[in-house]
Amino acid sequence: MEDCIFCKIAGGQIPLPLIYEDEWVVAFNDAQPQAPVHVLIVPRTHHADVGDEVSAELASALVAAIPKVAGIAGVAASGYRTIINSGADARQSVPHLHVHVLGGALMTHGMVGFA
Ligand code: DGP
Secondary structure: OOOOHHHHHHHOOOOOOOOEEOOOEEEEEOOOOOOOEEEEEEEOOOOOOOOOOOOHHHHHHHHHHHHHHHHHHOOOOOOEEEEOOOOOOOOOOOOOOOEEEEEOOOOOOOOOOOO
């Protein structure tokens, strides 16, 4: 999709070092990391959020990429959290479906903070 930053990264128009890539997704470091490890897994095709229709193959590939990325990032054994933000209350800032993979340090018990 034109003017979508993640489409441009996934399509190579904005070159970034990729941590992982396959037929369905690319993964790269978040530009504003919120953990020692903070990787984004992004479908190559444009979907606004997790409520947008995706094929079973893409859904499967997106989930399958999570442990692969965690392994490459070195947090598979220590543990990691995955987050998919959707919409305004979740403060989704890039309207292209993506999975955050966060880890590298012990997290607090609470999963969310409210404004
Ligand atoms: P979300 O709030 O779930 O939409 O998260 C979007 C994330 O994307 C946010 O943590 C910052 C990151 N981000 C936005 N633009 C870029 C970019 O151009 N490059 C990279 N590496 N990350 C980006």
